[in-house]
Amino acid sequence: xxxxxxxxxxxxxxxxxxxxxxxxxxxxxxxxxxxxxxxxxxxxxxxxxxxxxxxxxxxxxxxxxxxxxxxxxxxxxxxxxxxxxxxxxxxxxxxxxxxxxxxxxxxxxxxxxxxxxxxxxxxxxxxxxxxxxxxxxxxxxxxxxxxxxxxxxxxxxxxxxxxxxxxxxxxxxxxxxxxxxxxxxxxxxxxxxxxxxxxxxxxxxxxxxxxxxxxxxxxxxxxxxxxxxxxxxxxxxxxxxxxxxxxxxxxxxxxxxxxxxxxxxxxxxxxxxxxxxxxxxxxxxxxxxxxxxxxxxxxxxxxxxxxxx
Amino acid sequence: xxxxxxxxxxxxxxxxxxxxxxxxxxxxxxxxxxxxxxxxxxxxxxxxxxxxxxxxxxxxxxxxxxxxxxxxxxxxxxxxxxxxxxxxxxxxxxxxxxxxxxxxxxxxxxxxxxxxxxxxxxxxxxxxxxxxxxxxxxxxxxxxxxxxxxxxxxxxxxxxxxxxxxxxxxxxxxxxxxxxxxxxxxxxxxxxxxxxxxxxxxxxxxxxxxxxxxxxxxxxxxxxxxxxxxxxxxxxxxxxxxxxxxxxxxxxxxxxxxxxxxxxxxxxxxxxxxxxxxxxxxxxxxxxxxxxxxxxxxxxxxxxxxxxxxxxxxx
Numbered sequence: 001x002x003x004x005x006x007x008x009x010x011x012x013x014x015x016x017x018x019x020x021x022x023x024x025x026x027x028x029x030x031x032x033x034x035x036x037x038x039x040x041x042x043x044x045x046x047x048x049x050x051x052x053x054x055x056x057x058x059x060x061x062x063x064x065x066x067x068x069x070x071x072x073x074x075x076x077x078x079x080x081x082x083x084x085x086x087x088x089x090x091x092x093x094x095x096x097x098x099x100x101x102x103x104x105x106x107x108x109x110x111x112x113x114x115x116x117x118x119x120x121x122x123x124x125x126x127x128x129x130x131x132x133x134x135x136x137x138x139x140x141x142x143x144x145x146x147x148x149x150x151x152x153x154x155x156x157x158x159x160x161x162x163x164x165x166x167x168x169x170x171x172x173x174x175x176x177x178x179x180x181x182x183x184x185x186x187x188x189x190x191x192x193x194x195x196x197x198x199x200x201x202x203x204x205x206x207x208x209x210x211x212x213x214x215x216x217x218x219x220x221x222x223x224x225x226x227x228x229x230x231x232x233x234x235x236x237x238x239x240x241x242x243x244x245x246x247x248x249x250x251x252x253x254x255x256x257x258x259x260x261x262x263x264x265x266x267x268x269x270x271x272x273x274x275x276x277x278x279x280x281x282x283x284x285x286x287x288x289x290x291x292x293x294x295x296x297x298x299x300x301x302x303x304x305x306x307x308x309x
Numbered sequence: 310x311x312x313x314x315x316x317x318x319x320x321x322x323x324x325x326x327x328x329x330x331x332x333x334x335x336x337x338x339x340x341x342x343x344x345x346x347x348x349x350x351x352x353x354x355x356x357x358x359x360x361x362x363x364x365x366x367x368x369x370x371x372x373x374x375x376x377x378x379x380x381x382x383x384x385x386x387x388x389x390x391x392x393x394x395x396x397x398x399x400x401x402x403x404x405x406x407x408x409x410x411x412x413x414x415x416x417x418x419x420x421x422x423x424x425x426x427x428x429x430x431x432x433x434x435x436x437x438x439x440x441x442x443x444x445x446x447x448x449x450x451x452x453x454x455x456x457x458x459x460x461x462x463x464x465x466x467x468x469x470x471x472x473x474x475x476x477x478x479x480x481x482x483x484x485x486x487x488x489x490x491x492x493x494x495x496x497x498x499x500x501x502x503x504x505x506x507x508x509x510x511x512x513x514x515x516x517x518x519x520x521x522x523x524x525x526x527x528x529x530x531x532x533x534x535x536x537x538x539x540x541x542x543x544x545x546x547x548x549x550x551x552x553x554x555x556x557x558x559x560x561x562x563x564x565x566x567x568x569x570x571x572x573x574x575x576x577x578x579x580x581x582x583x584x585x586x587x588x589x590x591x592x593x594x595x596x597x598x599x600x601x602x603x604x605x606x607x608x609x610x611x612x613x614x615x616x617x618x619x620x621x622x623x624x
Contacts, residue, residue: 014463016467018463018464018467019464019467022473023476139606141553144557144601150598243472247469251564266565272479278479281475284469288467
């Protein structure tokens with residue numbers, strides 16, 4: 001186990017360097033000059049542009065810039081907004097609490113509803129409930145998040161009046177339920193389908209027959225034996241899914257006006273603030289990599305069959 | 310398994326169940342896996358419905374002018390500003406109503422089909438080619454080649470799909486279909502590569518591969534004639550499901566304002582325009598949304614049906 005953790009940590013290093021390098025190159029090697037873009041169509045003094053570039057370190061050789069950027073990331077510095085000269089980390093820390101609250105809520109909905117639906121469907125494979133759940137999840141997967149967002153907003157807030165159409169106070173959990181449901185819908189569907197397949201496969205396993213033969217009650221056999229064995233792929237998926245949740249948060253927070261990291265990206269995209277987009281996306285990628293690492297470690301704890309030499 | 314995170318279990322969910330599908334016809338049966346699957350599919354209603362929907366969508370994408378006489382760019386601000394749909398006037402320009410610039414929503418929905426279909430299909434084709442090639446090489450040769458390729462795949466996998474696409478696209482001033490296609494393909498090929506690698510590893514020890522080798526077949530002949538056809542099944546299924554995902558991704562990017570924009574036509578950017586009038590004119594938002602969701606649904610249903618047909622475990 002200890003050796004596995006060390007190996008996994010060491011493997012993270014090239015992936016981390018590679019992923020940040022890719023993001024960095026995408027940003028700076030592609031056409032478009034962020035400083036010049038600041039001035040739009042207006043004619044500008046070349047000296048002024050050079051001065052701003054020198055101030056932001058954009059005139060250094062590309063690899064030097066990448067090194068500075070990487071050093072910055074390790075120190076929690078995700079760049080500077082070019083227009084306002086405000087550190088991107090400031091924007092992140094200010095917006096983070098709302099996003100964490102939203103994501104946690106969405107994650108809970110995903111786990112509870114997704115695993116619940118998958119369990120019910122998997123135990124009754126081929127039945128009416130199973131087919132209904134498969135159909136509902138197929139709809140959730142095929143309707144894009146922003147369409148679901150407007151549909152929910154229109155139905156639950158504008159027509160039924162159960163909640164406010166936009167989130168006025170991100171501290172209030174009740175207002176966050178609707179956006180969290182939207183954010184969770186895609187992952188929920190995947191988790192339900194994955195759980196269903198896994199449960200249905202394992203329900204016919206020998207150990208389930210043994211459990212029944214030795215007189216274990218059905219609920220106990222399902223919760224203790226079946227669930228534990230079936231949820232391993234689901235846990236793996238949930239870890240990877242953090243990446244989807246963060247991309248989904250950009251859309252969802254935009255629709256419901258949640259003042260979080262997602263809406264910061266959404267705003268930066270509409271004002272074409274490249275440096276902010278890249279800074280926040282880099283932050284999200286770091287979070288994503290750390291979470292996948294943690295999930296891999298958890299995987300080893302959950303499944304003692306897996307021996308990592 | 311030296312490294313569990315390379316096996317494809319970490320790729321998207323419906324993919325995982327497919328990855329272990331054993332390719333190859335069972336002994337004693339004259340029919341191949343593919344013809345078996347085909348005879349299965351022909352009798353499946355969900356496959357037939359999805360197939361019909363996709364066929365219609367492709368015809369719309371190729372010849373939009375067959376379906377509407379109106380131009381999607383013709384604006385009539387005086388007469389048609391946000392006029393509501395007349396749902397009984399089938400296929401006429403006013404069928405789905407007009408948007409805030411007096412353009413026919415029906416015509417825009419019809420002409421917007423091409424962007425989604427073209428981008429979805431081209432990304433899938435590029436990703437299939439690139440991913441299969443890389444995955445096949447890594448899986449077949451193993452050793453250090455596999456180690457290097459797998460690390461590269463891991464690196465790309467470290468970047469969430471949509472977030473990466475945003476970073477690429479935000480630096481372009483004008484984003485056409487080509488740029489969006491390439492951006493999605495650059496980030497998307499790794500899923501296919503992983504599935505192909507796993508599939509090739511399970512196939513390469515098969516007797517018929519050994520037999521071909523002992524008969525003196527060259528590496529490329531073995532790969533193309535024996536390994537590839539038998540390792541293809543799970544990859545095709547993943548690619549079909551992914552196609553729906555690429556269409557969704559294009560729409561999401563266009564919706565966020567970093568995909569296609571005027572004068573190009575895309576359901577995503579139309580939904581973005583429609584959202585501002587959601588309370589007064591829901592129809593501007595609703596019809597492109599229905600078309601978009603229906604298209605994605607058709608490709609997902611197709612993928613699901615093909616997966617069931619190709620998975621021998623369900624027989």
